[in-house]
Amino acid sequence: MTEWYRAHDVAGRFEIAAGDHDPALGRALARLGYFQSHCHAALIAELDPHAAVPGDVDVALVTSEEQMAAFLGAYVAGWNIAAAAQAQFKRNVGAWLGQPGWSLYLARVEGRPAAVATLFIHDGVGYCADAATHPACRGRGLHAALLRRRLRDASASGVDFVCSGADFLSASHRNMERAGMRLLFLQSIWTQLA
Numbered sequence: 215m216t217e218w219y220r221a222h223d224v225a226g227r228f229e230i231a232a233g234d235h236d237p238a239l240g241r242a243l244a245r246l247g248y249f250q251s252h253c254h255a256a257l258i259a260e261l262d263p264h265a266a267v268p269g270d271v272d273v274a275l276v277t278s279e280e281q282m283a284a285f286l287g288a289y290v291a292g293w294n295i296a297a298a299a300q301a302q303f304k305r306n307v308g309a310w311l312g313q314p315g316w317s318l319y320l321a322r323v324e325g326r327p328a329a330v331a332t333l334f335i336h337d338g339v340g341y342c343a344d345a346a347t348h349p350a351c352r353g354r355g356l357h358a359a360l361l362r363r364r365l366r367d368a369s370a371s372g373v374d375f376v377c378s379g380a381d382f383l384s385a386s387h388r389n390m391e392r393a394g395m396r397l398l399f400l401q402s403i404w405t406q407l408a
Contacts, residue, residue, distance in 0.1 A: 216246045228404040229254070235402065243404050251405040253382035259395040261340075261369035261376060271359035275367075276318035282311045285320045288327040292346025319363060321347075321356045329356035333364040340368035342378035345386065358389045365393060 219226035228243060240250075276285050286304045289295075295303050310316050315336050321329040331345035342364050347356050368376050380386035382400060391397075 216248075226406050229401045230404065232400040232402070247407050248404045249407055250402045252403050254379055254401045254403055255382045255387050256377065256379045256398045256401070257387070257390045257395040258375055258377045258398045259365065259390075259393070261365060261373060271354075271356060272322045273359055273363045274320050274322070276311065276320050279311075281320055282308060282318070284327040285318055285330050288320065288348055289330045289346050291348040292329060294349070317364070317367060319360050321360055323351050323354060323356070328354075329360055331357075331360035331364060333368060335368060335371055335373055338372070338374045340364070340371070340373040340376035342376060342390075357386060358393065361389055361393050 215228075216226055218224075226248065228248065230239070243249075274281065276282055286307060289307060290300045290303060310318060310332070315334050317333040317335070319331045319333070320327055321331075327348070328351035329345065329347040332343040334341045334343050342361060345357055345360055365376055376395070377398065378390060378395065380390060
């Protein structure tokens with residue numbers, strides 16, 4: 215696999231679930247120039263249909279092209295997408311609107327687009343796929359509000375459970391645990407030395 219990454223000029227990445235790690239694998243990856251750069255947490259929740267959504271944050275389901283434009287603007291800001299890559303990113307993500315199983319959410323602060331999130335539902339399972347908050351709006355509870363709204367909507371759709379992921383012990387991880395999600399497993403992420 216590392217040869218393929220090099221041949222195609224792709225930054226290599228390996229994800230190893232806790233419990234599947236073998237010291238020999240770690241040594242082999244280290245010899246090939248990889249290191250454990252961080253850990254990713256997978257979380258799961260059984261749903262509470264009565265969970266409240268904070269009332270001080272305006273969270274709307276994205277249903278129109280106008281809302282989608284605002285969603286995309288907040289998305290690229292939240293993920294700090296480079297200006298040169300924004301048009302392609304917006305084209306890729308713009309196709310999500312109206313796709314079966316996908317729900318897109320936009321949170322506003324003082325009327326301005328501030329944070330976004332997605333929910334995918336299929337066969338009784340919900341996946342909180344992504345969330346991003348504009349850097350100027352962080353620390354205002356937007357991620358938590360978007361998470362609670364997605365959990366509530368998933369429950370209303372008859373979902374049995376919801377899963378998601380975040381960097382281990384990040385603000386996102388902590389928000390998920392406060393919303394009732396629990397750790398399912400950890401993965402160590404191995405990337406190339408710079």
